[in-house]
Structure formats: C-alpha cells, structure tokens
Amino acid sequence: MIKVENLSKRFGNQLVFENLNFQINDGDFISLVGPNGSGKTTLVKIIIGLEKPSSGTIQTSSQTIGYVPQFRNVDSDYPLSIEQFIRLNLKVTLNPEKRRQNNLLIKTILKRTGLTEIKDRPLGLASGGEKQKAYLAQALLNDPKILILDESTASLDVEVKTQLMDLVQELNHKYHITVIFITHDYDLTKKYTKKALLFKNKTIEPIDVQKVSKDMFEMEG
C-alpha cells in the first residue's frame, strides 16, 4: 500500500505539484498519466526515496520497490550479457548456500521474463523489447512488492508492447505485485489498468480508467 497525504514538491521557486492525496492498494495495477513535465517522474523518485518531498507525507507498506527507469545507457557496444546485466543487482555473498540460492533466483527470474533462451546474448545486441524485459528482470531480483514502470513501452512496436504488458499483468495476477505504470499510451492504459492517477493543474486526480480520454496525455496548453 502507498498512502500519500498533502504531498508537495518544489525545486527552488518552481512548484512541481502540490497537495497530492491518493492511495494505492496492494495488488493494484494503476496507470500514472499526464502530459510531459507534469511531475510523474518526480513523484516516482519521491516514492522510491531518491527525492525528498517539500511537504506532506508518504507511507509505503513495503520497503522493497522495484523501479524500472525510463532511460538506460546501453548502446550496441554494451558488453555484458543479459544474464550478467540482471546479476548486477545481486547482493554480494561468499556463502556457498546463498550463492546457490542466487543462481536459482536468477534462473527463476529469467524463466519468468522469458529470457532463458537468450540469456548469454550481449544486452547491447538485444532488441528493444528484450532490453525492457532485462530491465524488468533486474528490478524483480529484490522480490519487490511494488513495481514502478517508467514509460517502459515507449519505444516499442505494438506487438512487443503487448507482450511486455502481458508479462507485467501476469506478475500482477500471479504474485500480487502492485504495479504503477507511467505511460503516454492511451490504448495500454485502457487495456491493462483499472484505475488511473491523472496529473492535472499541478495536482493528482484519481479516476476510473473508463473516464480516461486521449487529450489527458497531451501537453498542457
């Protein structure tokens, strides 16, 4: 559960948002929508503890939040294989029993995200969809109860988007992981999420996803 009360954030004199009040329950699959620059990523950074709010409170029931950021520095020369990239997020251990557990965990996560077959391929040579799956898999290593996807589908074609979202939906259904999906994609919002948090006029309005319209994703005029 995430409970946000009277949350405001300013950078210097500039107000990003104020008086946010909303609650996300365990097992929810919600979308966070709003125009560019409306404060979506800033809110996420506050939720995961990378930024501090200017005022207000935020309570989360789980300490383990998996965050999949929007951009990654992975070019075609990137050397690590998909499995080795995911392993970066493993805790170090010399205990043989824990190492065995880690290997098992990696195997499970690779299987769950459908990456087992291509685990040895350099990540730099993977397709856009495979990369997003690898980023997701890395975030899943800590067994998060809350998963935040920051525009993970942005540069993918329709078929791959659907594959990735089906995977996320399965994680939500099977393992009751709460999902916060930041997106500009009208169709995906409608298809996969039930509730939406809409950024509007520097605050947030929780709405039923059926009431979401295409203009809510566009630039504020």
Added chain:
Amino acid sequence: MFGYEFMREAFIASTFIAITAGLVGVFVVSRNMSFLSHTLSEIGFAGASFGILIGISPLAGMILFTLVSSIAVGSLSSESSRREASISAISSLFIGLGILFLSLSSESSSYATNILFGSIVGISAKEVHQLLILAIFVILIFIIFYKPLSFDSFDHIGAQAAGLKTKLLSITFLITLALSVSIGAQIVGSLLVFVLLTLPAATAKYIVHSVPKMIIVSVGLSLIGVWLGLYLAFITNWPVTFFISTFEVIAYFLGLSYKNWRLSH
C-alpha cells in the same frame, strides 16, 4: 635478463602496474572515462615536475595533483557533455604547468623524458616498495567495493534506481583512478599510462560478456603487454612504451575484428 637488479625491480613494478591498470581499466571503459584517464596522465606529468621543483618525490607530486584534479573534475561536471569540455581546458592548463615546473627546476631534460615516456631503468628499490603498497591498496579497494562499483559502472541508472550511493562510489573510483595513473606512469610514462588504463579493457569488452571475465582478459592483456615490452626493451634497447603500446593496439584491433566476425556469423 633477471641477472640485473634493475630488471628484477622493473619486472616486479610492471607486474603490479599491469594488474592495477588492467583491473581499474575495466571500470574506466565501462564508465566512459577514457578521456579523463588520458587527462589525468597529463596532470600526473605536471604533478611529477612539481614534485621535482619543490623537492618532494615525483610520485608524491603526481599523486597530489591527480587526486585533487580527479575529485575536482568529478564534482564539477557530473554531466558528460560538460565533462568533455572542462577536461580539455584542465588538461591544457596542466601540460603548460608541467613544462613551466620542469624549466624552473634544475633537473636535466632526460628526467623529463623519463616522466613523460617512461623508463625501465629509472626505478629504485624504494620506489618499487612504494608502488607495491599503492597497488595493493587500489586492489583492496576494488575487492571491497567490487559489487556496488560494478553495478554503478555498468548500469549507472539502474544502480541509482536500486538506491546505491552512486556519488560516493564515483569519488571512490576517481581516487583509485588517480592512484593507478600515478603508479602506472612510473614505468610506461605519464603520456602513455592511459594506454594500459583503456586498451586492454576495451579489447576485453569485445571478447567476453561478464565483469569477472573482462577483468581476467584485461589484466591478462596488460601483463602480456608489459612483460613482452620489458623483454623486448631489454634486448633491443628501444623504449619499453613503444612495445607496450604497439602490443595493446594490435590486441585491440584483433578484438574488434573478432567482434565484427562474430556478428557476421
């Protein structure tokens, strides 16, 4: 060749130089800091000539200059676009300073040649000991911080998202980089120490796909380079740096060709 004491010392020193440079290099390359390591070499030159001028050892002068400037560069410019420009500016200033310090000090120009281009005869037993201590210190830091440093270097954004203290890691890395430059310059010279800090790791990147394997290949290539360089320098009396850089460049292009060959098959 091991009948000569100076060769034994040069051999021990270059072995440790190769291990530290090969190890640190993997992180230099993954953090896209090849250019900074080049600049630190030039700053090291200025530091060494400053050390001679004020009468402390060239190694101490080097460490002083590279430490201060690497932390300055790191904290001044976290954005890579600005980093390039500020590094160029700092580098020009320090080469100028290095030349000034040398001309003000009374040392002969052969000393300058040693600092800039390296030498296998210039190293004393005492200096070898200092090098060993510094090299072991750098290696220990890498053992302690291996996991978080790998995460931050190979996936900076992911490491931030996972809540790692990436600023602290960055400063820790810059300190070890500064020390590695100072250590490496003793044999291969400050102008070419960046060869060992970038090329073996860049080659490793084309051949293997995990951090431990990259470290093994990178350290291996550095070791072969310096050992071969020392041997060839001993029998030909040509500069050791020439052989090391030639070997590392050839290895780099072979690695690149191997990668392209694998892509097309």
